[in-house]
Amino acid sequence: MAGIDESIPFVSINIAVLTVSDTRDLHNDTSGEVLCERIIEKGHRVYERQILPDDQVALRKQLGAWCANQNVDAIITTGGTGVTGRDVTVEAHRALYEKEIPGFGELFRWVSFQKIGTSAVQSRSTAGVCMGTYLFALPGSTGACKDAWDEILTYQLDNRQRPCNFVELMPRLLEK
Template sequence: MSHISETTAAERAFIPVRIAILTVSDTRSLAEDRSGDTLVKRLEGAGHVLADRKIIRDERGEIADQLRAWSLDPEIDVVISTGGTGLTGRDVSVEAHRDVYEKEIDAFGTVFTIVSMKKIGTSAVQSRATGGVANGTYLFALPGSTGACKDAWDEILVHQLDYRHPPCNFVEIFPRLDEHKRRK
């Protein structure tokens, strides 16, 4: 998956990414998980693979443990969580993600806010969507609303998780995400 500067986006072959979906909720079951369903439909519709899916309670340690486990699983390339990014006392997804990140993708939250502003105006300031990398795996925390999941996928992730997307994307740097751990 190395970047080849002479190729155009049209010449690149699509590379399916293996994505795990984590819904953070004290009250939802799989049957009621509309945001998780939304993400699954979109990722599969784009040609990616659902690697795993779980619902977990709003508990920082449990969320972080699941993120760590998935980030160490060689069959998972990306983890997208939904829920727990707000400002209330039970909203701990962002803190759990940051407990696991080796590097934060600061601009992900910024771009998500810009996208959200177009839809919900200044209410976008209440979201703490975030992204980062751990163990060579991308981790993203999205709000729990289906609208926010659609916006994040349709406006950001569908492009960044597509190897054909110019001028650059997350897929083309997969092989380099954990290069700092290799012996020189």
């Protein structure tokens, strides 16, 4: 049966949060703040939080540095997943993926469709694995970040989620 198995001890992981925006800073980054609050409330640790402009080279550099850091288990980015010319987060993510997790984007759009209807089709939200680190790209809206965390990530980043979850696979991500 699907759900949290309370008989298993919870495992806390380190999550880096990156807001991608040309206009936000720590004072008005509500999406990044919501993610950090939810990460901590769940019992995980915010390893680091940054805000970078919509620049694919800078994004790849930061994401790559976090992926190479053995203390970072997962990275959540918010912003830059749309279809405009400045939206380059997805391209930065995909340049680093060793394996893409297509089901994440598909499920996120389904969750979004329940709330915002056909506007969900505009999201290019994606996920993948790089150097044993999970990467999740979320839209920049606070509502989208809440939906992604509350409906998907809170469960998949909980090692007690049954029948399976991302955390229990972490020791095997670098297998050859």
